[in-house]
Amino acid sequence: MKNMYDYVNYISTTKTPEELEKDFTEEFIMFRKENNLTQELLALYSNVNRTKIARIESMMHSPTVKNLLQILGPLGYTIKIEKVKKWGNSFFYCYKNIVYSKI
Secondary structure, eight states, X not given: OOOGGGTSOOOOOSSOHHHHHHHHHHHHHHHHHHTTOOHHHHXXXXXXXXXXXXXXXXXXXXXXXXXXXXXXXXXXXXXXXXXXXXXXXXEEEEETTEEEEEO
């Protein structure tokens, strides 16, 4: 019996989901600090509980799409799904300054 990956043009990365989550969390913290925001101020602007923001940053909680939109929207940002780009024989997924690749 075939599984879903037999039907999908699936592109894997060289990073595990845990590594990708860690990279995202580091970018999330950097984003907050670059905008000179404390967790408390970010919570105030976004109407998302400061405890939830702290849990996202400590990787105790994975944010929902709704939470991310609530956090980013008031600051003039959003999230976006982008097609994985192919350069030569490698696949790359770029998020800000982080590049995830498959050789």
